[in-house]
Amino acid sequence: MIMEQNYKPAIIEKKWQNIWSQDKVFEAEPDSRDKYFITIPYPYLNGNLHAGHTRTFTIGDVIARHKRMQGYNVLYPMGFHVTGTPIVGLAELIANREPQTMEVYSKFHGIPKDILEGLDSPEKIVEYFSVEAEKAMRSIGYSIDWRRKFTTTDETYKKFIEWQYNLLYEKGLIVKGSHPVKWCPNDDNPVEDHDILRGEEATIVDYTLIKFTYDGMILPCATLRPETTFGVTNLWINPDVEYVKAKVKTDEYEETWIVSEEAYNKLTYTDRKVEFIEKISGLDIIGIKVKNPLTDSEVITLPASFVRGGNGSGVVMSVPAHAPYDYLALKDLHDKDLSEYGITENLQNIQLIPLIDVPEYGEYPAVEAVEEFGVHDQNDPKAESATKMVYRREFHGGTLKENTGKYAGTKVSKIKDLLTQDLIDEKIGEIFYEFSEPVVCRCGTPCVVNMVKGQWFLNYSNPEWKDKVYRCIENMDIIPEELRVEFNNKVDWLKDKACARKKGLGTRLPFDKDWLIESLGDSTVYMSYYIVAKFLSEDIKTEQLVPELFDHVLLGKGSVQDAAERSGIDASVIESMREDFNYWYPVNLRSSGKDLIPNHLLFFLFHHVAIFKEENWPRAIAINGFVSLEGQKMSKSKGPLLTLSEAVKDYGADISRMYILSSAEQTQDADWKNSGIESARRQVDRFYHFAKDTIDTKCTSGACKEKQLIDRWIQSRLQQRISETNEALKSIRTRQALQNSFFLLLNDVKWYQRRGGKTLQYDILDTWVRLMAPFTPHICEEIWSEMEETQGYVSLEKYPEYDPQFIDRDAEAGEELIGNTFSDVEEIIKVTGIKPQKLVLYTASQWKSEAFKQALELQRQGDLNPGILIKKLMQDPEMRPYGKEVPKFAKKVVDDIKAMKEDKFEMVSGFDLDEKETLKEAINFFEKEIGCEVQIAREGEETYDPEKKARFAAPMRPAIYLE
């Protein structure tokens, strides 16, 4: 078959996809080769695959193809994620013909209207999008082993998930507890982010409640800094706020609390039982003496208008040594007559109690900050700045003083959780949740924090579990390496996670069937399921997937016979499953978008270390950035969106791949632009035409023919491009890889042809096609099949590898001499405006070359300086005749050499060609390019030199005469 005149991606791509599929080229089976198991997170099917998927999946495919060509047995599988609520929600929206959804899914997801209207149940949605997703991934040429695909609602997969959750439960890693959620009292339901009218940004903050006591009752103070309880001098009560006396009951106690009315309402939503007793005025509890439960000291309650009933409990601790507001408020009361509150004592006698040492301040940070900022009183806006400054400095640099007893010396940044836990244990403190800002539901009702009780949690805060994860990360490659610290931070930050839901698709918790397993929790170790999945197409029934089977296949527990007996599956089949697992596991690389770091990837690690032996823990994680569309964020539910299939339809698979791979590196975000992909089209086109030209002219390998300087040069260059490409792919830098394998190499090829290179054209193509195959596999397959001396699939060929024997420093230095000389000539022509009639190039005379060599030699020995060089040169009788010029030349040479970087120095000192001969070889090139007669001469020889230019010649820098 003859290659088409013009590059027609659609035809070529379809053709090769069919051939790969028919020939099962990417169906991986264990064999004697080393294996490489690469996975990317399966897509969630509430829409079609888009440009974001295109990036992550294509990166995965490039690595898979690269490793495969490097001789690894590569497994790149794929499945579909459908568990959770969004698909259920989408089905409802479609069933209700919700206008925006219908618009977005027909316009951006490209679903024909009649089909879209039929997608009114979760099952139909899953069916439709799984078919579309597979079609899309095949259309872009991913080298996926499709025999292993599955959907997370498959009954067989549910068996696998049940097995996993039972295992975690047995290991005590799933525990029951309560957790706070945003709650609308009117709807009597949790509010999700899109149900929120105001306060979308709000987070749930955990305050510590300190139980001050008075006359058998409790005045709880909410604080974010429980350690300051040691420094409390008084409490603040707002005389204008309504307070409530109430009975508060938990499993452990029954107490009487006094809190603001609003706080009382909030308490009714917590996991405490509260019973209203009576309303009281703030006035009633001002001027009383309460007991600090931590220090047992008695402090007075004082009036303060800044206390808000809606904030915390409405009772506030005052720590004037460290809180500017408290200090200011207290100072304001100094001269006030408080007899109306029944307070007669002199407040000036209240002593500030410092409890934190911080380098920036002395005894009383709040006092210093107030002076530093020049704050007048508590209503001065500068009070806020002073507060922030004190808090920040204390949090980062502060340690607790002696008066904090056993906590003395603890860093402020570490004290909160520690102390709060102790307070809870001693029953003098509790946790109280509150929003960081008010939250209002869509229905207009202010939301509260509600405790959901009896919730199942994955016990991620378990320190032993975390330690294993840290160890796992330590032994993994994190690509790029800078993110390692981020992973460790996130492990540190991770708390217990609710792992069960009432709504959505998924698997029921095997030990509590009222609950569904949360959808991120069922996607943590499924990479092992790909290995099992291959066997399930045979006649294995769902019921046969008993725990003993998974125990044996995935963990090596129990005997084959036992597993066979329990499951009723042939022992031989179970044995192959086990062998396959042993062969493919662990995961060599999981490549993913950066949005999954704090969730999926973390859980992926946690569950692996919990379930598998250390030898089966993941080996590497790679991270890539997002994709935007012409500068706009994509959105599945609102648009804009570019689907994978639309990109392939409009531009072709190879061009789309090339574009997305070259537009951004690693964690950088990519912006998909029309103008960008248009130019990618032209690039691929150039490659096609170079190949076509080579094939049409029926050239064959010139490897055995005699080589010119330029041939040796391109061979050498090619090796560098190969080396750089392989290096870049090693750390998943696809942009850098393409930069070398395509753009820079293309420029090299252009120079090669311009310089008249011909002999190695076929050999260049041979290497180039293999080099490009992971990126643009279809066009490479097509070219490969048309080349004279090739056979088989380029997808399975050997990837080019760096071969130092082709590195040719002489040729590179020679070409550099020619190139530099040529651009110097061009610049002279440009600056002078001369229309060249004749060009003479004078290479440096013998003595200069000799001096240069000696200078290089001295540099190598490490003692190059002008003095030594001149001395050494002048000892040489051959140099004597040039005695006047030597010192000046020597100085210049020394400067030049000193400024050289290592590889430049290596290249220059390795140069052993005769410059005159080198330029002579390129004389045709100069004549063609400059368009005039060219002579090459050497300084000092009898030659045409009307303007005495020859004397400016230096090694690697010939003098130039133009007329």
Place this chain on the structure above:
RNA sequence: GCGAGGGUUGCCCAGCCCGGUCAAAGGCGCCGGACUUAAGAUCCGGUUUCGAAGGAAUUCGAGGGUUCGAAUCCCUCCCCUCGCACCA
């Protein structure tokens, strides 16, 4: 606020770890030229400023500092993006 990443020549971005050939790779855009009946594609050149001999001057978020020498190292500041959870 906390954590992570980033600000380079019209744009996208490489270089920064390991200071010197860095006016700074590559791509895009734009300008000019060649080819062509023409357009496109392709190829060549230019794209901070000055320059009638291959040169020089000023640049790498801002300001300081270290150094013979800084886009690269140190300090301070400004600005941008992302994550902060029970949602996939």
